[in-house]
Amino acid sequence: MWGSFRDTALVARFELLRSLRNRVAMAIFSLYALLMAGVTWGFTRFLLGIENAAAQAMRVPQVRRPGAMLESLRNNSPELRNTLAGMFGDDTVAAAWLDMDLHILVLVHLTAGLVVLPFIAAFTCSETIAADLRSRSVRYELLRVGRLEFVFGRFVGQALLMGVGALFSAFGTWAVAVFAMTGTNALTTAWDLIWITPRLLIAALPFVALGITCSQLTRSANLARTLSLGAVAGSWILYGYTQEQISREGGGLGWDLVQQALPQTWLDGVLNFGGSLWSAVGLLSLLSFAYVAIGLAAFMRRDL
Numbered sequence: 001m002w003g004s005f006r007d008t009a010l011v012a013r014f015e016l017l018r019s020l021r022n023r024v025a026m027a028i029f030s031l032y033a034l035l036m037a038g039v040t041w042g043f044t045r046f047l048l049g050i051e052n053a054a055a056q057a058m059r060v061p062q063v064r065r066p067g068a069m070l071e072s073l074r075n076n077s078p079e080l081r082n083t084l085a086g087m088f089g090d091d092t093v094a095a096a097w098l099d100m101d102l103h104i105l106v107l108v109h110l111t112a113g114l115v116v117l118p119f120i121a122a123f124t125c126s127e128t129i130a131a132d133l134r135s136r137s138v139r140y141e142l143l144r145v146g147r148l149e150f151v152f153g154r155f156v157g158q159a160l161l162m163g164v165g166a167l168f169s170a171f172g173t174w175a176v177a178v179f180a181m182t183g184t185n186a187l188t189t190a191w192d193l194i195w196i197t198p199r200l201l202i203a204a205l206p207f208v209a210l211g212i213t214c215s216q217l218t219r220s221a222n223l224a225r226t227l228s229l230g231a232v233a234g235s236w237i238l239y240g241y242t243q244e245q246i247s248r249e250g251g252g253l254g255w256d257l258v259q260q261a262l263p264q265t266w267l268d269g270v271l272n273f274g275g276s277l278w279s280a281v282g283l284l285s286l287l288s289f290a291y292v293a294i295g296l297a298a299f300m301r302r303d304l
Contacts (some may be wrong), residue, residue: 004146004148004149007144007145007146007149007153008145008149008152008153008156009153009156010145010153011141011145011149011150011152011153011154011156011157012153012154012155012156012157012160013157014153014157015128015153015154015156015157015158015161016157016160016161016164019128019157019158019161020161020164025124025161025165028120028123028124028165029120029164029165029168029169030168032116032117032120032165032168032169033168033169033171033172034172035116035169035172036109036112036113036116036169036170036172036173037172037173037175037176039108039109039112040105040108040109040112040172040173040176040177041176041180043104043105043108044065044066044105044176044180044181047066047104047181048065048066050066050069051066051069054069065180065181065182066180066181066182102192103177103184103188103189103192105173105176105177105181105189106173106177106189106192106193106196108173109169109170109173109193109196110196110199110200110271111271113166113169113200113203114200114203114267114270114271117162117165117166117200117203117204117207118203118204118206118207118232118263119207119229119232119233120162120165121158121162121204121207121208121211122207122208122210122211122214122228122229122231122232123211123225123228123229124158124161124162124165124211125158125161125162125208125211125212125215125228126211126212126214126215126221126224126225126227126228126229127215127221127224127225128154128157128158128211128212128215129151129154129212129215129216129299130214130215130216130218130219130220130221130223130224131221133218133219133302134219134220134221138150147296147299147300148296151212151216151292151295151296151299152292154212155208155209155212155288155292158208158211158212159201159204159205159208162201162204162208163197163198163201166197166200166201166204167194167197170190170193170194170197173193174186174189174190174193177189198277199270199271199277200270202270202277202280202281202284202285203263203267203270203284205284205285205287205288206263206284206287206288206291207232207263208288209287209288209289209290209291209292210228210231210232210235210291211224211228212291212292212295213231213291213292213294213295214227214228214231214295215228215295216295216296216298216299216302217295217298235262235263235264236264238258238262239259239262239264239265242255242256242258242259242262243259246259261287261290263284263287266280266283266284266287267280269283269284
C-alpha cells in the first residue's frame with residue numbers, strides 16, 4: 001500500500017515539474033493573471049464612477065482613485081451588506097468583507113476565480129494523458145508504475161499545478177489593489193490573497209478531475225480539450241437547470257440527487273468564511289476522485 005502511495009507521489013512530482021517547464025501552461029497562467037487583473041481593474045473603475053457621482057451630487061472634489069468612500073461606508077452603512085450580498089450573490093461574501101476586514105478586491109478575485117479557474121483547470125489538464133497516449137510514451141512510464149498510480153499521480157500533479165497558477169494570478173489582483181485604490185495595505189492584501197488561494201484550489205479540484213477524465217478517453221489532445229470545456233460548461237448549465245426544477249412547486253423529484261453530483265452545489269462551502277472549510281474539502285475531494293475513477297475505468301481496459 002505504501003508503495004502505491006510512493007509511486008503516486010513520484011508521478012505527481014514528475015508531472016508538476018514537467019508542467020512547470022511547459023510554456024503553454026505558463027502562458028495560460030499568465031493570461032489568467034492578466035484576466036484577474038482586468039476584472040479587478042474594471043471593478044475599481046465601477047467604484048470610481050460611483051464615488052465620483054456621489055462627490056458631484058454633494059458638490060465635493062472628485063477623486064482619481066477609489067476606496068476612501070467604500071471604507072467609510074464599511075463601518076457606517078448597514079445597507080451596504082445587502083448591496084454587496086446582491087452584487088456577489090452570497091451574503092457570506094459580504095459578511096467576510098464587513099466582519100473580517102478583507103480588501104474588497106480580494107473578494108472580487110475569489111468570486112471571479114470560482115467562475116474562470118474551472119475552465120482553465122479543465123483545459124490545462126485535459127492534455128496531460130491524451131498527448132502521451134498519442135505518442136505512446138505512456139507505455140514506458142507504465143513499466144515502472146501501475147495504471148492506478150499513474151492516473152492519480154497525474155491528477156495530484158495537475159492539482160498542484162493549479163495551486164501554482166492560482167497563486168500566480170493573485171499578483172495581478174495585488175498590483176491593482178495597491179496602485180489603483182487608496183488605503184490599501186500592500187502586505188495585508190498580499191497575505192489575504194495567499195490565504196484565499198487554497199479555497200480556489202479546492203474549488204478547482206473537480207474540474208481538474210474532469211480534465212483528467214477527458215484526457216483518458218482519447219488520444220487527441222484537441223478533442224480532450226473540447227470535451228473538458230464542454231463538460232465544465234455543461235455542468236454549469238445542468239446546475240442551473242436542476243435549480244430551476246427543484247424550485248418549482250411539485251417538481252424536483254430526482255433532480256436533487258443529480259445536483260449532489262455537481263461540484264457547483266458544494267462551492268458555497270468555499271465562500272463560507274464563517275464555517276468549516278474541511279467539509280467543502282472532503283466533499284469536493286470525494287467528487288474529484290469519483291470523476292477520475294470514471295475515466296480510470298476506461299483507461300484500465302485501453303490497449304496502449
